[in-house]
Amino acid sequence: MRPKTVLQWIFAGAVTGILFPPFILLGFTRKGLTSKGRLCRPLANLYTKVLYGAFRVRVVHRGIEQIDPQRPYVFMANHTSIADPLAVALAIPQPFHFIFKKELARIPVFGWALLSLGQIMVDRENTEQARAALAGTISGLSGNNSIIIFPEGWVSHDGRLLPLKKGGFHLAIRTGLPIVPVRIEGAREVCPPGGSGHFNKGVISIQVFPPLPVCGKTETDIPDLVKKVRACLTLEGAGSS
Numbered sequence: 001m002r003p004k005t006v007l008q009w010i011f012a013g014a015v016t017g018i019l020f021p022p023f024i025l026l027g028f029t030r031k032g033l034t035s036k037g038r039l040c041r042p043l044a045n046l047y048t049k050v051l052y053g054a055f056r057v058r059v060v061h062r063g064i065e066q067i068d069p070q071r072p073y074v075f076m077a078n079h080t081s082i083a084d085p086l087a088v089a090l091a092i093p094q095p096f097h098f099i100f101k102k103e104l105a106r107i108p109v110f111g112w113a114l115l116s117l118g119q120i121m122v123d124r125e126n127t128e129q130a131r132a133a134l135a136g137t138i139s140g141l142s143g144n145n146s147i148i149i150f151p152e153g154w155v156s157h158d159g160r161l162l163p164l165k166k167g168g169f170h171l172a173i174r175t176g177l178p179i180v181p182v183r184i185e186g187a188r189e190v191c192p193p194g195g196s197g198h199f200n201k202g203v204i205s206i207q208v209f210p211p212l213p214v215c216g217k218t219e220t221d222i223p224d225l226v227k228k229v230r231a232c233l234t235l236e237g238a239g240s241s
Contacts, residue, residue, distance in 0.1 A: 027116030036118025181232035
């Protein structure tokens with residue numbers, strides 16, 4: 001591992017150790033996912049600005065004006081790097097809840113923050129039960145609290161969009177929340193997947209597309225929704241305009 005990478009990890013660990021504990025403690029005192037999610041956003045913003053500022057990473061966004069900041073959505077983004085979640089969190093104006101796999105909850109400090117600040121854990125081994133429980137949990141959210149999900153389910157190591165899993169689409173239909181495709185570019189160059197986690201100087205671009213309504217949609221409409229989201233994330237078809 002390069003000396004600069006080691007220094008980056010030491011810095012990130014120090015920032016995590018300083019910023020996370022107060023928010024974790026506050027999170028455990030809050031009741032309800034909505035309240036916890038509203039606490040997570042300022043932490044994510046501060047954490048991202050400190051880390052990305054030190055690593056000389058800039059996040060730019062476009063298309064935010066196409067969404068109503070007072071409404072909740074299901075944001076669906078492509079996933080090419082560990083740099084993606086913080087970049088998306090910095091760009092989106094709503095309080096948010098990431099859908100994350102249960103394995104991440106085992107990471108000291110980071111996992112505690114996910115659990116205490118209202119992020120939503122899923123067990124991918126029991127798909128149908130997970131869908132029903134997840135929809136019930138999210139239906140209890142209020143205000144403009146939104147969901148962020150990476151529908152590929154994994155980081156794409158070659159940069160090409162992986163097949164989109166349908167769980168997020170079932171979730172959107174069951175809760176009635178419009179789907180907002182979010183395309184991330186540049187994160188792969190900033191922090192290449194499969195490497196040591198080193199951050200290079202660079203720009204991460206976040207493009208937000210117009211919401212896709214799901215009102216009146218059923219599970220038979222999911223293939224069409226998948227096609228529309230995929231068109232946005234790959235910049236193909238009318239969705240890229």
